[in-house]
Structure formats: C-alpha cells, structure tokens
Amino acid sequence: MPTSPPTSPHPSRRRLRDGTAFWLDLVLAALALLVIGICVNLLAIRHPWRWVLHEDPTITLSPMSENWVRTLKQPIRVIVFHQPEEKDTPLARIMGLLNEYRQANQLIQVEVVDYLRERTKAQQIQTQYQLREELAEECLLFTSGERYRMVSVKELTDYSLRQEEGTMVMKAMGFKGEMLFTSAMMNLTEARPLVVYFTQGHGEHDLESEALDGYLALKEWLQARHLEVRPLLLREQESIPEDAAAVVVAGGQQPWSPEELNHLQTYLSHGGRVLIAFHFKAFGILTGLEDWLRSWRLAVGQNVVDDVTHYSGSELLVGQLAPHPIMNPLLGTRTPLVLSLPRSITPINRPMEDYDIEALSLAFTTTNGVTQSEFVRGAFFHNPQIDRRGQISLAAALEAIPSEKSGLERIPSRLVVSGDSQSWNNLHLPKGGNRDFATLSLNWLLERDTMMGGLGPSPLREFQMDIPQQTLKQLQWMLLLVLPVGVFAIGFLIWLRRRY
Numbered sequence: 001m002p003t004s005p006p007t008s009p010h011p012s013r014r015r016l017r018d019g020t021a022f023w024l025d026l027v028l029a030a031l032a033l034l035v036i037g038i039c040v041n042l043l044a045i046r047h048p049w050r051w052v053l054h055e056d057p058t059i060t061l062s063p064m065s066e067n068w069v070r071t072l073k074q075p076i077r078v079i080v081f082h083q084p085e086e087k088d089t090p091l092a093r094i095m096g097l098l099n100e101y102r103q104a105n106q107l108i109q110v111e112v113v114d115y116l117r118e119r120t121k122a123q124q125i126q127t128q129y130q131l132r133e134e135l136a137e138e139c140l141l142f143t144s145g146e147r148y149r150m151v152s153v154k155e156l157t158d159y160s161l162r163q164e165e166g167t168m169v170m171k172a173m174g175f176k177g178e179m180l181f182t183s184a185m186m187n188l189t190e191a192r193p194l195v196v197y198f199t200q201g202h203g204e205h206d207l208e209s210e211a212l213d214g215y216l217a218l219k220e221w222l223q224a225r226h227l228e229v230r231p232l233l234l235r236e237q238e239s240i241p242e243d244a245a246a247v248v249v250a251g252g253q254q255p256w257s258p259e260e261l262n263h264l265q266t267y268l269s270h271g272g273r274v275l276i277a278f279h280f281k282a283f284g285i286l287t288g289l290e291d292w293l294r295s296w297r298l299a300v301g302q303n304v305v306d307d308v309t310h311y312s313g314s315e316l317l318v319g320q321l322a323p324h325p326i327m328n329p330l331l332g333t334r335t336p337l338v339l340s341l342p343r344s345i346t347p348i349n350r351p352m353e354d355y356d357i358e359a360l361s362l363a364f365t366t367t368n369g370v371t372q373s374e375f376v377r378g379a380f381f382h383n384p385q386i387d388r389r390g391q392i393s394l395a396a397a398l399e400a401i402p403s404e405k406s407g408l409e410r411i412p413s414r415l416v417v418s419g420d421s422q423s424w425n426n427l428h429l430p431k432g433g434n435r436d437f438a439t440l441s442l443n444w445l446l447e448r449d450t451m452m453g454g455l456g457p458s459p460l461r462e463f464q465m466d467i468p469q470q471t472l473k474q475l476q477w478m479l480l481l482v483l484p485v486g487v488f489a490i491g492f493l494i495w496l497r498r499r500y
Helices: 011-046 063-070 091-104 119-129 177-189 216-224 258-269 289-295 328-333 434-445 469-499
Strands: 076-082 108-114 139-144 147-152 157-164 167-175 194-200 227-233 244-250 273-277 298-300 304-306 310-312 315-318 337-340 345-347 355-364 370-372 374-376 379-381 393-402 413-418
Touching: 063 091, 063 177, 076 091, 076 177, 091 108, 091 177, 108 119, 119 139, 139 177, 147 177, 177 216, 216 227, 216 434, 227 244, 244 258, 244 434, 258 273, 258 289, 258 413, 273 434, 289 298, 298 413, 328 434, 337 434, 345 355, 413 434
Parallel strands: 076 108, 194 227, 194 244, 244 273, 273 413
Antiparallel strands: 076 139, 139 147, 157 167, 298 345, 304 370, 310 315, 315 337, 345 393, 355 393, 374 379, 393 413
16 A cells, blocks of 8 residues: 655745744753853863963063052052153053053953143142142052052153163163052052161171162162161160161171170060171171071181182182072072172071071072182282182071070071172172162061062163164055055956956
C-alpha cells in the first residue's frame, strides 16, 4: 500500500517557527554575553591589572609613593590651578602623574580650575581654605579636611645651565612632581612629624649654612620628607630628649666627653636610633666615637679609602651596594653613591653580650680598593704594613635586639655608620644616590617601612633627531604628494575591479 508523502507545514507556520528559533537564539546569546561581561568585570575588580606602554619616569610612581598611597585611609582633594595661556606649563606631565596616584587609591580626587576664567570658583576655594595670597601663578592645592598644602608649578622642574655652541642654555634636567606631591600628602595625613636631632658642638656640619660643606640642603630635604630637624648641643643636656626619634652625628672633628658618650650609649641601648658619618678632616683624631662603635661591633678605620673608580678628583663612584632594605631601592635603579675621601667602616663578626646583633656592610669599593693611613705633605699614602687592598666596606648598618637572658625590654636598637659625611653636604647631596641614601637610612632607622622605596627628582628624557635638509625635503614630498596619490590610486584600482 503506497504511503502518502509527508505533508510540509504551512508557510506561515514555518516562518513563525523559524522566527521563534531565531529570536530565542538571539536572546540566549545576549544573556550569555551579559553573563560573560559580568564575570569579566568581577574578575577585573578582584584582580585589577594595568598595562603601561610608556617608560616615562616622570609619570610613574616609585615603590615608596605607591606603597604609601595604598595605605591612605582619608580622602585627599587635589586642585590644579591652571592658566591655559601658559605654554611652558607641564600640565600633561602633572595630570599623568596625578592619574597614577588615583589609580593607586581612589580616595584621591583631582580637578582642574582655570583661575582666570573661573574666578568665582577659584575665589570660593580660596575662601573655603582661607588662602591668604591671591592666585597669581599656576599651583596645586592639596587638601584634606581643613588642612592644605600648596605646591607651585615653578618648583616642579629642575633646571641646569649648559654651554651649547658658545652660549649658555637653560635645560630642564629633572621633574620633582612625585617628590613634592607625596610630601604634600604626607604632611596632610600624618600626625606630628618625627623629630631628628643633629648633634652640634664637635665641629659637625652646620644645619643652617649655605656653604658647600653646610647641611642646609639636607635639612630642607628631610623637612620635605615630613621630618622635623633640630640641633642638639649634647654637652648642655642631661640626656638625649625624649622626643628624639633619631640622632645624627655628622662630621664631628673634636673629641666627645665621657658624659656625652654615656648619653649616646644610654639612648641607643634603650631602643634608640643613631646615624653617624665621619669627615675626612677628623683623620688622625680620636673623637671617642671610634671606641664606642667598636663596642657595638663596628670598626672605624683611621684611614682614607681610594679606588680605581673615580667620579671626579677625590670623589669615589661607589656602585658595589649590598642587598639591604636601605640599599635595595638603589640597587633597583643601579644608582651609585658619590663619596669624598671616605674611611673604612667594617662590621666585626663577634657576638655581643646581652644583645643579638646583625651587622652588615652596605657599600664597598671594587676589588681594587686600597686604604691609606699615612698623611705626608698634604697627601694620603698607603702603608703596606697596616693598610690593606681589596674590596673595602665603606658603610654599615646594625640592628641589636636584647636577648631573652638579658632581662631588658626587647626593643630593637638600630645604628647606621657611613665613612663619609661630605656626601650629604650642600655640594655633594644631589650627586648620584647620596640624597636617597640619606633618606633611606633614616627611614630604616625610624622603621618607616612604606617609605623604603626611594624618591627623588625624575630625569627628563630629551630626544633629538638630526635630519639632513635633503632628507627633510624628501619626507615633505612623501607626505604631501606620494601618500595621498597612492591612496587615490589604490581606491581607483579597487573601483575598476568592481566595475569591470
């Protein structure tokens, strides 16, 4: 019996069925896409990742700033007072750097105000924060609550005079945006700054002196790092002040009295923090600090250290840095120290009564280093009987923790000793990694762990292309004629192919 052919559905029903399947697929695909988008966004929120394509150090945060900003718990408002007619303003660099701060912590809010065209808004901000001076130049206002800090745009760039083709030309050398911005935020959010005392009365460097051997630049630098710097005339004190977060002995050239050494011993043995740097002019003078440091397992040489690697004249270029929280940031940037006539500072590998100690060298000469303990007719000489050659330690750090048997409170004491105090004077402070070495040493002594990343002016990169006049003309014709004609020719060929 023949079978009847299958009957096909009515065309209207087939269209309805096909249309329903199409729209169902479309809805399901849209839902799947939505779910995938939500999942990707959740992953991005929990595991954020940025791909930075540029290598401009002026708009990149150092580990120090980034670590500190991430710990920020209170909102900070940054107002950039900008004047568009100012052509030399590094606004793009400023905004790029501020954007990095915002990426690290969303509590930082940034806005730009044209203080000439938006006078009403600018005056409202001035009234709100009781700004005394009228806005006459570009600046940045950092605010948190009722507190504020001002940073002038003129302060952001370091310049240097250079001679080019017989004329003196001003060149931009470094951008201090991160240095000043992070300092302003720290001043707003942190409590009263820690007090660092610099001893005086033994021929130390003068904190108020603008001379080459003065320490005014270091004082201002540390104050910008939210540290309060005070002089300390120890012979007039019964003890080191209780508010001393650290004591610095830099460049003393006269003997210390037993009472003064006893004050220093009492302070350090009870969890104190001390930084000592020696001046080459104290060569041959026993100040008393040498024996005192030996009791803390650090040997100070009565010598001057030389090496084959020189920076300029008697200045040594010290690039052999040891892994340590103080030196690690400098190791990362491969920035050497510039020391002038340093003396050897060597840890003594011997246990100490009542203390568990860890003493480590921080910086060395190359294997061609040599100590010189003879001074004749204005020059230093090597004495083979008592001097040595090879890799010589120039700075050291020590941490001493009272042992359990000592019965003392287990508060760690920290000590940093450098063989050259001149590296931090007004002349040498900007050279190499000297400024960062001073900052990092104090940060380690004070246990400011979030600030152990190092910070200083970022170098400005300058690119110059020397193109011959003939090549420049060829490029001009290429851009004005060859490229447009080539695009037209390709379009014409495509039209011919499609037409015929």
